[in-house]
Amino acid sequence: MFPKNAWYVACTPDEIATRPLGRTVCNERLVVFRGPEGKVAALEDWCPHRGAPLSLGAVVDGKLVCGYHGLEMGCDGKTVAMPGQRVRGFAPLRSYPAVERHGYVWVWPGDAAQADAAKLPHLPWADDPAWTFGGGMFHVRCDYRLMIDNLMDLTHEKYVHATSIGQPELDEIVPQSAVEGDTVVTRREIPGVKAPPFWAAAMRGNGLDDSATVDRWQRCRFVPPANVLIDVGVALAGQGGFDAPAAVKTSGIVVDLITPETETSIWYFWGLARNFKPEDAALTAQIREAQSKVFQEDLEMLESQQRNHSAQPERALLSLNTDYGGVQARKVVQRLVEQERAAR
Template sequence: MFLKNSWYVACTPDEIESKPLGRKICGENIAFYRGNEGQVAAVENFCPHRGAPLSLGYVEDGNLVCGYHGLVMGCDGKTVSMPGQRVRGFPCIKSYAVVERYGFIWVWPGEKELADPALIHHLEWAESPDWAYGGGLYHIKCDYRLMIDNLMDLTHETYVHSSSIGQKEIDEALPTTSVNGDEVITARHMDNIMAPPFWRMALRGNDLADDVPVDRWQICRFTPPSHVMIEVGVAHAGNGGYDAPDHLKASSIVVDFITPETETSHWYFWGMARKFKPDDLALTDTIREGQGKIFGEDLDMLEQQQSNLLTYPERGLLKLNIDSGGVQSRRVLDRLLADEHQLIAKESSVA
């Protein structure tokens, strides 16, 4: 159901600042912590002695100490020591490829020897001082693919987010979808409309009038295994829309890292990167608060949708033209999953 030989956002640095973190990702129970010289490490969240979660322990001298009987585990999955016991012969537990980059901790839950940090997508907004970022994390009890569907078709904004970013013009502007290799792009442009409440706030945040017509855009980009970056914004009408000069628009990238936990749950790292007033911390907080409420509305809808699908498993999902972005994204995933399963089967037959 989910790719394992891929990079996923596992957590943020603050989550492992003071103690280990246990998190299930793609069905793998993993303990994250900082090892020698502050380097991030990840091992199976299972003490080989009595099966206690290693994440309930603590870090000492770069090693992870089990909080049950004091077994000391190295970042390579090998047992180092245990008070009063001879444990060097204990079987190894699994260790994972893990990288700290762009303000996130990334994990490769599949075969460690295949992990290449160069495969992590470049995020310009995370490295440039011209951008500001603010975000958060939700745990959502639904299939991660439902979230991808949700983000690749923003028609729902009119109904789910009617008090913030929704407006009837979204329904009236048909989206276009294209596929470029493994990337799926769905775009929608709305010209000469009035901005909804969230975007009026953003216009004011960039010292722009909020009571004049604007051109609005939404460009959703899906990339495997489950990332969706959405270029969004409004510009004073008649100035080029998406291509308008920075001083005439409020534009951002909605950041969506969707990390599967189980077949019916995922970790949703959400945020917004903006290229205006990057030093305005109060504006960052205001946008984060507004965006958090918006995504909270998605959470309730998606969890109820998942509940319905589990109750009526025999019912298929209908596909309309507005669903094209999600449909194409699932096709990319299905193709890559088939390739991964074929690779695993080939390795098993050789072994």
Template sequence: MSTPKPSTFPRNTWYVAAKAAEVQDQPLGRQICGERMVFYRAQEGRIAAVEDFCPHRGAPLSLGRVCEGKLVCGYHGLEMGCDGKTIAMPGQRVRGFPAIKSYAVEERYGFVWVWPGDREQADAALIPQLQWHDNPEWAYDGGLFHIKADYRLMIDNLMDLTHETYVHATSIGQAEIDETPCKTEVHGEAEVVTSRFMQDIPAPPFWQMALRSNGLADDVNVDRWQICRFTPPSHVMIEVGVAHAGQGGYEAADAHKVYSVVVDFITPETDGSMWYFWGMARKFNPGDAAVTEQIRAGQHKIFSEDLEMLELQQRNLADYPERQLLKLNIDAGGVQSRKIIERLIADEQAMPVLQAAVA
């Protein structure tokens, strides 16, 4: 008997599975943590999620339709309930049909959140709070990428922004990022923070645009900050911005700065692929839709550059699995984040053993 491959992602936790707007009249099939799921709107528009597997002939339920809040298989018309139990099938008795897996799922902040593990452990209170959602002082927009790379590579990427100097040289990169040391701290058992504060430097093109959009001069030096916060299972929020130099930097009054949070929800699809939900919540000039679109387009270009780098990095790592990678001080944020992920996985794997011992 072959030894099962160890898991590379926690399951008893909340992941972003989709943007809420993706789940409307038709079911949405998506693979999360190696499991094929189908998301749909049941009675009264409530989000539901079950295994994407019809118990009749194994057809994907995501190829079916939603009728009066019921998920109908597109192969032979089997009707599936939110609890994974078959409701009915034209001309057939379905009482003996085996149930399929159903998932704890929540719609919040414009996203669909799913708990891939034991639904009895799912607690909606554990979904992170997003202060900027539906807040008139903030504006938000973003997108979704499917990336053929291990989700942990994206966490490494976001917890070490030194790469901006090279990968994003024409937008947010500048030499001062390399020249300014970063600081990494671990807060408790579930947060890693890597921060970098740059003083009295020129603003790169992206931040010049942001300053102009907020009615601020873009041809003077600025103080710039990057504060990357990892929380499990794979969420990274990055406080970013610039203020006119000498006005207090990160603590400057709103009249002298542009402040945003880069939103990164990284959801593993398989061991070598991910769903990457990205966006920017900004706390300046929130009512200007043109600025919102300009920032979204700029982010799309920036993250497209990351996509290419990560997919080719994944290819190299797959081709040379025996090679040991170097770990430098700039890698501390990613290293500490991975330690938290590894601990969560180990705790989940130990739980069945502990339960069996107690029984």
């Protein structure tokens, strides 16, 4: 269903700032917390004493303390102590590789021996002061592949997002897709149009004339296991589109980091990275709010899709030429899943 030998976002740092967090990732029930010196750690969310969720406890001096009877756990999954009891002989819990990077806490739910921080997604904007980022997280009740389909075929913007990022011309230009190893890229260039409301507002925020004719682009890049990074933007018409000088364009990277919770639910970490006016906190908040509204429009459709799929799982889906990117992304995922099964 989903590759497990991969890095997934478990949470944002603020979610574990004051207490441990329980979160399910790829059907694995985890507790994520900060151990000694604030280093992130992840264990099974299960107290070896009576099976209580450790996420209902607290972190004291770098140790995870169960909120039921006070059993203390180390970051390696071994029991450390319990008031008035001898517990060091308890079998250790499973620990999961965890890394804090790019503003997220990542976990590896598969074979820990294969975990390698070098395999984390490349997000260069996250550590570049010329860029800023604003985003959030949604819990969505749908198969993670439905979200990937949604992000790799943006034709739906004309219908689902008619009042924000959609426009009629999206139907008129068929996107071009290509497979580059495990990466799938879908491109759509829309020349000589008026900017839709979201982009018109972003142009104003960037000091550009929002009534001007623009060239618009969407470049969706699927990176396994379930991440989609989309170069988006508009430039004054005839100035080079995606390659136009910064002075005549407004652009960014839509960041979509998808973490399967179960077969029919996900944690969806989203946002926009931009390199224009990175110091403008008010603009960041404005864009975040507008983007949140756009994504909430997707949620109703995706969860309704899932209800249909769950009710009639035997029904096949039809694919059009605009679905090519999503179909190829699914093939990459399926190949990775089959490779893991064959290696067991």
